[in-house]
């Protein structure tokens with residue numbers, strides 16, 4: 488039983504594909520196995536499982552992170568429908584600082600995205616009725632909730648959409664340039 492791990496070019500950011508066993512009933516897969524991950528050199532202690540449901544295609548949640556030592560690594564997947572999932576490298580000493588990477592996660596491709604601490608994260612739904620699930624290695628801490636405006640000109644993320652459905656909070660997130668001095672992630676924050 489193994490997983491396929493694909494590098495993204497951004498250090499620490501990986502795409503994980505579990506082995507899927509299909510038969511006439513449907514399929515079975517281990518959606519997360521600590522030992523299998525560790526055999527692949529990925530050491531994470533996840534403490535919280537999250538599930539969000541988005542009704543309408545074109546719903547965008549992001550770009551989110553938690554400041555300081557409340558930062559969260561996330562292992563994210565889409566169990567119904569499809570999303571474009573985006574991670575932004577916010578680690579100041581990273582060779583890929585401020586770069587983003589996008590991957591389609593869907594019910595069909597069963598891909599998972601492993602996002603270490605020190606990244607901003609968001610996704611836009613590509614279908615109606617999206618069920619999105621993820622593990623986090625640090626607890627939710629609303630007092631250090633961070634957000635960057637989804638259409639920030641410095642980050643220039645290609646979401647493939649002009650007018651997404653947003654939470655009220657996400658319509659007011661600051662732009663990256665206003666936040667840059669407040670963010671102090673380094674590569675050491677991603678160390679597992």
Ligand SMILES: Cc1cn([C@H]2C[C@H](O)[C@@H](COP(=O)(O)OP(=O)(O)O[C@H]3O[C@@H](C)C(=O)[C@@H](O)[C@H]3O)O2)c(=O)[nH]c1=O
Pocket residue numbers: 537539548549551552608609610627654656
């Ligand atoms: C994220 C989170 C939210 N909540 C509550 C707070 C609020 O009342 C309600 C909705 O929260 P939000 O609007 O922040 O939910 P949402 O916009 O879906 O936020 C999520 O977006 C994606 C992209 C992420 O990466 C996550 O870490 C998280 O930030 O749920 C928790 O109780 N625990 C949690 O871990």
